[in-house]
Amino acid sequence: MAFATKFLVIMAFSLSVFNTAALKQKVTRIQFYMHDIVGGPHPTAVRVAGRSNFTGQDPMEAAFGSISVIDNPLTVAPNINSTSVGRAQGIYAMSSLEQEWSLLMTLTYAFTAGPHNGSTFSVLGRNPVMKEEREMPVVGGTGKFRLARGYCLARTYSMKEMDAVIGYNVTLLHY
Numbered sequence: 001m002a003f004a005t006k007f008l009v010i011m012a013f014s015l016s017v018f019n020t021a022a023l024k025q026k027v028t029r030i031q032f033y034m035h036d037i038v039g040g041p042h043p044t045a046v047r048v049a050g051r052s053n054f055t056g057q058d059p060m061e062a063a064f065g066s067i068s069v070i071d072n073p074l075t076v077a078p079n080i081n082s083t084s085v086g087r088a089q090g091i092y093a094m095s096s097l098e099q100e101w102s103l104l105m106t107l108t109y110a111f112t113a114g115p116h117n118g119s120t121f122s123v124l125g126r127n128p129v130m131k132e133e134r135e136m137p138v139v140g141g142t143g144k145f146r147l148a149r150g151y152c153l154a155r156t157y158s159m160k161e162m163d164a165v166i167g168y169n170v171t172l173l174h175y
Contacts, residue, residue, distance in 0.1 A: 023175040024175070025173055025174070025175060026173070026174055026175065027172070027173055028116075028144075028145070028171075028172045028174065029169070029170065029171050030116065030168070030169075030170045030172070031167070031168065031169050031170070032074045032075065032076060032085055032086075032167075032168050032170075033074065033075050033076070033077060033078050033082075033157060033165055033166065033167050033168070034072050034073070034074055034088050034165070034166045034168060035072055035073045035074075035075065035080050035163075035164075035165055036070065036072050036163065036164045036165075036166065037072070037163050038068075038161075038162040038163055039161055039162060039163055040163070044070060044071050044072045044073065045068045045069070045070040045072060045092075046068060046069055046070075047066055047067070047068045048067055048068065048069050049065070049066065049067040050063075050065055050066035050067065050094075051064070051065050051066070061097065063094045063101075064094050064095075064097050065093070065094060066093065066094040067091060067092075067093045067094075068091065068092055068093075069090075069091050070088060070090060070091070070092065070107070071087055071088075071089050072087065072088040072089075073086075073087060074086040074087060074088055074109065074111075076114075078157050078158065078165050078167070080165075083113070083114075084112070084113060085111055085112070085114045085116070086109060086110050086111040086112045086113065086116075087109075087110050087112065088107050088108070088109050088110075089107065089108050089110060090105070090106045090107035090108055090122075091105075091106050091107075092104065092105045092106070092107070092127070095126070096128075100128055100130060101128070101129045101130050102126055102127065102128045102129065103126070103127045103129055104125075104126060104127075105123055105124070105125060105126075105127050105136065106122075106123075106124050107122065107123050108120050108121070108122045108123075109121055109122070109123070109168075109170075116144060116145075118143045118144075119141065119142060119143030119144040119145045120141055120142045120143060121138050121140070121141035121145045121148045121150075121170070121172055122138065122139055122140045122141065123136050123137065123138055123139065123152060124137065124139045125137045125139075127154065129156070132155065133153055133154070133155050134153070134154045134155075135151055135152070135153055135154075136151065136152050136154065137149075137150075137151055138150040138152060138170065138172060141172065141174060144174070145172055146174060146175065147174055147175050148172045148173065148174040149172075149173050149174075150170065150171045150172040150173050150174075151171055152168050152169065152170040152171075153168070153169045153170075154166050154168050155167045
């Protein structure tokens with residue numbers, strides 16, 4: 001009986017190692033533009049919490065603690081009328097008291113068209129929005145990007161009032 005149990009355990013372990021080894025890591029690079037629309041009749045980023053008791057003059061202090069929920073369009077080019085490839089959905093919060101606009105972002109980038117249709121990846125991290133280039137970690141994914149990890153580089157392409165177009169270059173490691 002003990003031999004049979006040991007044999008089954010060894011076989012189960014061997015099969016799990018074999019199955020894991022059979023997975024080959026892939027690298028995918030994606031470029032797209034996110035449209036963060038705060039103003040106008042159809043905003044895609046809406047402030048849902050923030051300070052209501054602020055009486056000072058510093059806009060940084062006034063913004064600290066603001067939380068926005070977003071459902072931003074993703075396109076292949078900077079023009080919002082270019083081909084849509086998905087949505088960025090989640091929240092961001094103004095997280096800096098220093099003289100630097102910094103957001104804590106929890107976003108899922110969901111692809112609804114193109115070669116990555118039906119797949120997602122998620123970003124969780126700090127975004128110092130006034131820096132020319134920002135690096136943020138990819139912490140997971142679904143579909144083609146299951147078990148994803150990696151990073152995204154973001155650059156503000158244009159900004160009009162508070163509406164922004166952000167270019168993303170993403171490197172994903174996945175199976």
